[in-house]
Amino acid sequence: MILVLLGPPGVGKGTQSRRLCKEYRIVHLSTGQLLRQAVQRGDELGGRVARIIQAGQLVPDQIVIELVTEYLRQHPDCLLDGFPRTVSQAEALDRWLAERQAQVELVVELQVQRAEIVRRLLERARIEGRADDTPTTIAKRLDVYHRQTHPVAEYYRRQGRLATADGNGGPEEVFQRIRQLIDQRLAGRASR
Ligand code: AMP
Secondary structure (H helix, E strand, O other): OOOEEEEOOOOOOHHHHHHHHHHHEEEEEEEHHHHHHHHHOOOOOHHHHHHHOOOOOOOOOOHHHHHHHHHHHHHEEEEEEEOOHHHHHHHHHHHHHOOOOEEEEEEOOOOOOHHHHHHHHHHHHHHHHHOOOOHHHHHHHHHHHHHHHHHHHHHHHOOOEEEEEOOOOOOHHHHHHHHHHHHHHHHHHHHH
């Protein structure tokens, strides 16, 4: 089963992904994490993407699509966190899965107001010290999200695969909301 967790940076995708993967026994694939690992390895790819991440921009589709499909070959049951981030990534994923008689089961979009997101990201900066959690980069990433990633939600909505969850409140509360959406979808699939 392939699930997608969609939402702006700081909305809680990482936290929820870890819980959901445990619950549904699938593997967590965070493209941000894969890319940060490449940066740490300091290889050619890492050098290229480090500057892009630092600037709060998106890494070119082709690079990310290759990373993700390579990973999916090994782990066909995955929760995708931070991917797809553009409509063309979503289309490439659909094509790749269709060739393997597979598809995205459900996309859950987490929603939280902008002020709360900025607050959470600044808090994360204090705790984790991520290089791209600075006020300037945060503003850039939120802008990129609205321009490039929000249309991905619309893309899946048209396919009837989008569910939206309120991301406000504690992690457990949010988890239960998401779980309900996924369970509803799976129950619907079972009766189809
Ligand atoms: P994240 O950990 O998901 O917030 O991602 C951190 C950064 O990695 C993003 O701001 C982008 O620069 C890059 N990134 C992660 N996922 C993608 C993706 N699917 N497409 C392009 N860039 C990505």
